[in-house]
Structure formats: C-alpha cells, structure tokens
Amino acid sequence: MYRASRGTQDILPQEQDYWRYVQRTAEELCRRFGYQRIDTPVFESADLFVRGVGDATDIVIKEMYTFEDRGGEQLTLRPEGTAPVCRAYLERGMASLPQPVRLHYFCPIFRYERPQAGRYRQHHQFGIEAIGDAGPAIDAEVIQLGWLLVATLGLKGASLKVNTIGDPSCRPTYLQELRSYYQARLASLCPDCQARYHRNPLRLLDCKQQTCQPHILEAPRSADHLCPDCQRHWTSLQQYLEELDLPFQVEPRLVRGLDYYARTVFEVQPQEEGSQSTLVGGGRYDGLIQALGGRPTPGIGFGAGLERLVLNLRSQQVPVPAVIPRPVVVAHQGKEADPRGAQVATQLRQHGISVLVAPSSRSLRAQMRYASSMNARFVVILGEAELARGVLTVRDMDQAHQQELTLEQATSLLSLAAGPATGQ
C-alpha cells in the first residue's frame, strides 16, 4: 500500500475548519494592513536560495530538495518564502512602485529534515514582506501584524520576543567579542557548542543544554555592541513597539538561522514549552535584495507555520467556525422517483442550497439513517405517493415534523432555512 511520503501529510475534511479559520484570519489582517497577496512558483533556480539564504546555512547545506530537470537546470522546491518574493520584486519591477511594497503569501515549504511534532518536510507558511523601507516604524508594523495574527486567532499565553543582531558594519566586531569570551570557556561547552564556536558563534546563545546556560547569561550581547545607526534603529523600534502596546520582551539570546537577517529579529512563541517554539519568526533583511543582484533595498518580513498554528489551536481547543453546512438530503423510492430525485436536487442547488442525494437502492429507513449521519436538517422525501400527487414531503429532522409541499414551496422554505445566506 502506498503511504504519504515521510514528513508529508493529508489535510482531511474534518481538519479543514482550522485551516480555513487560520487563512481567513490572516487574510483579513492583511486586508486591514494593506498587504497584497502574491503567489510564486513552488520551485525556483537552486542558486536563488544558495545566494539568498546563504551557502553556510543548514537549509542550503542539508535541507533542500534540489533536482535537475530534463533541460539540465538545477531547481529547488521552495525551502523558505522570502527569497522568491524578493526575486519577484526585482524581476517584476516592483522597485518602481510606491515604496514600501507590502505583500503576503500562503505557500507550501519543503525542507529535508527529520520530522517531529510541529515539523514536517512539507509544511505551509503564511508570510508577509514589506520591501523598500528602512525605518523602524515598518519593523514595528510587521511585528504588530505577526503578533495580532496569533492574538486574533485566540491563542492564549503566547509571547513576543524581539532582538537586534546588528548589521555588517558592527556585527563582525561583536562576533569577535563573543568568540573571545567563549574561547576561555571552550572546554566546558557541550559538543554542539564547540562546533558552533567555529561554525556559527551566534548560535552559542540559544543552546538548550543546561551546562551551557551559565555561559550564555554572562555572554556579551549584540544589543550592547551596535554601531550608531543600528543603535538608533533599535532604540526607536522599542519606542514604537511600546506605543503600539505590544507585550514584547527583549530576548538577547534570540538569533535566527538565515544569513540574510540584519538588525531586527523577532519571534512569537506559543504557551506550550515544546521544542518547536516558533509560531511566527522573522526579521529585517536589508542585504538580501542586493545579494540577489538588485540595488540596495531594505526589507523586513516574517513567516508563520500554519501547521503549528493549527496544532496550538487544537491543543487549546479554540473554537473555530464550521464550514461544512448542514445539507438537505433527497430521499427517493421507486423506479420513477429515482431520476426525479436528481432533478429536485438540481433545482434546490440552483437556489444555493447544499443538497445530497441519498444512495439509491436503499430502503427509505436506510436513507433516513443516512440523512441523520450527514447531519441533515431537512429531508425531501420523494416516493410513489408524492410522485402521484405532484408534491414533495419535506421533513424537519430537528423538529421531527413533516409536511407536503410543491417544489416551489419547498424551494422557498429550504432557501430560507438552508440557503447560502444562513450558512448553517
């Protein structure tokens, strides 16, 4: 038997309510903030991600789904959302639009990782990008939208972590500082951290090992080693966040894994202290567009994991609107009534009513059971007696009451009770 590939999953009908809820909530926020939708291809030139995300990142080193197509091109299934949007910004001349350009997207993301709770090889992200504005006010706007997403969904206990990691003019100095601090302590670090020291010193700061925690507490902080420009940006951003009443916490240990981040980084973390503790993650990427061959252009954005949002909605039992309507079921009996049932269904559907025709060649009893299990509010019964008299029996399943009506009468009754306007 075939199975879904490791790390992929089917989103079944009974789970769609959550997904729909998250998407609608996110779309509505984007509408209010003026972030327009963009869709980019699921695959792109592999080089876009190598250059954009950084050839030293885990994503590029070991997580990309890259393949050669029949024309010999190296293509990669999108492992993150920002680089493709920036590519589109450059390719489609969005630099000549009024700046900043505000965009949002929903898309599948592919990374070759070992799956675990809240982590998949194919997952889905909602994300936004604000490209072409270097000021801290837009940082605050993006962070606010990320926070409002989680808050509006109704998730409790989430926290907003913000940090700055400097820019190319001050980060090298800071990294040197960090390295020399850790150099003396190398021997007492966990094996992972010893590797990080060489490979990616910033990562030393968010090690989860108990033994490394004391070192982290006293480590030099990037926020204390900013150049004047970064310092101004950082101070100003915090003022904006306060004025927007965002409950943010400065988290000196917060770093992000993609090379393109500069200055502002932030995350929204869920109440559950699990390992997958990022619901929303993002930051500023002022060097990215230039790295992709464009004029120097600032940008900031975030990605939100839809699976993780849904997971948390479920575990917190947040009520979400049901999208499956209560249908009308057409029950029918007899050779002549069978085809007539489909005609009645067609007529009702033309009036926007959700209609299921009961499986034929079942007893009326079985068809009524079927209607019950489909959660039908009304059943239209069409048998020989109805056919002979040119009427329909319409049964209200909740009231356990039925009446004979003409097709016209039934249509108007059911339109009122089960039509698209009521939704239920």
Added chain:
RNA sequence: GUGAGCGUAGCCCAGCGGUCAAGGCGCCAGGCUGUGGCCCUGGAGAUCGAGGGUUCGAAUCCCUCCGCUCACCCCA
C-alpha cells in the same frame, strides 16, 4: 546525521508460546414490506509492518530491515 520509544481490521485497542486473533467506535443490512437520531440482531473488514531464525507449535521469544512517533541538530 544522532538517540529513544512503538508497530494487531478505517480508528482506539485486548491477547504476550498452544484450538477458527477478542472487544469498542465507524461502515453495511435487518428489526412486518414509506421514515432518522436510542436500542437489539446480523454482516463485511486483519497475509497480527516485512523477511529470516528458535520451537512439535509464534501475533506472542531472537535477529535484520522497513515504517511511525518523540527528542537532538536546526527551523515555521
């Protein structure tokens, strides 16, 4: 890539060396032949993840592989 746990019908699961692998949910049918939700009865559905081994005999013990889950790395 590393470590741990687990694999019995669509789902939840009992059985833990010995007759045709039990139960619940769900599904289908019937309960006087035109009427649901409860209840009752019946039915379909499992090569007990796969392969090999031990044994007179294995779902039950051993080995290998595969898969799933969780954690690390890292990330949404």
